[in-house]
Amino acid sequence: ETGVTQTPRHLVMGMTNKKSLKCEQHLGHNAMYWYKQSAKKPLELMFVYSLEERVENNSVPSRFSPECPNSSHLFLHLHTLQPEDSALYLCASSQARAYGGGARNEQFFGPGTRLTVL
Amino acid sequence: QKEVEQNSGPLSVPEGAIASLNCTYSDRGSQSFFWYRQYSGKSPELIMSIYSNGDKEDGRFTAQLNKASQYVSLLIRDSQPSDSATYLCAVPISGGYNKLIFGAGTRLAVHP
Numbered sequence: 001e002t003g004v005t006q007t008p009r010h011l012v013m014g015m016t017n018k019k020s021l022k023c024e025q026h027l028g029h030n031a032m033y034w035y036k037q038s039a040k041k042p043l044e045l046m047f048v049y050s051l052e053e054r055v056e057n058n059s060v061p062s063r064f065s066p067e068c069p070n071s072s073h074l075f076l077h078l079h080t081l082q083p084e085d086s087a088l089y090l091c092a093s094s095q096a097r098a099y100g101g102g103a104r105n106e107q108f109f110g111p112g113t114r115l116t117v118l
Numbered sequence: 119q120k121e122v123e124q125n126s127g128p129l130s131v132p133e134g135a136i137a138s139l140n141c142t143y144s145d146r147g148s149q150s151f152f153w154y155r156q157y158s159g160k161s162p163e164l165i166m167s168i169y170s171n172g173d174k175e176d177g178r179f180t181a182q183l184n185k186a187s188q189y190v191s192l193l194i195r196d197s198q199p200s201d202s203a204t205y206l207c208a209v210p211i212s213g214g215y216n217k218l219i220f221g222a223g224t225r226l227a228v229h230p
Contacts, residue, residue, distance in 0.1 A: 043220040
């Protein structure tokens with residue numbers, strides 16, 4: 001256990017459904033991330049929240065909507081998804097530093113949500 | 119475009135051998151480097167961090183960093199079948215906002 005939990009672990013949804021993924025971290029970190037991992041592709045960073053403010057949106061379609069109500073919780077709201085959105089969605093957290101540089105920016109991942117869009 | 123490159127493999131080694139995994143990166147300003155292990159169907163697990171040139175050892179794992187040549191490697195001694203996984207190299211973007219760039223990963227297969 002890394003101290004980062006995600007629910008649900010598996011999700012099957014139709015293209016017209018609305019669902020939400022939840023992530024919670026118990027590490028006292030102040031930055032949280034959503035990644036997408038598709039088969040045979042590198043991890044793709046979707047969103048970064050630092051101190052509850054969204055600081056990164058990597059050209060993600062608007063059918064994905066993140067929410068970070070506090071430093072311990074992160075949501076990804078899904079609506080009208082496409083079959084190509086089927087993937088493993090991973091949440092991570094870290095103790096962020098003000099100007100990146102990434103010094104010691106160790107990120108810890110949750111177990112992921114396996115999403116299938118029919 | 120800042121990049122992290124890894125051979126996709128598979129890298130096949132016999133049990134008990136040394137597995138050597140390599141990673142090159144393009145951002146000369148990077149200060150820290152991470153290796154993650156990912157079993158099939160699971161999430162990435164951080165196994166090594168290295169911040170200074172040279173070697174860092176942790177059990178059977180040794181990370182090697184050469185900033186001048188912009189490469190970082192991971193050696194696994196006495197490889198076991200349980201080490202069979204995909205190994206991801208990750209490098210922060212300097213000046214970025216705590217972002218990691220991941221390589222595509224090298225798949226390691228340790229056969230008995």
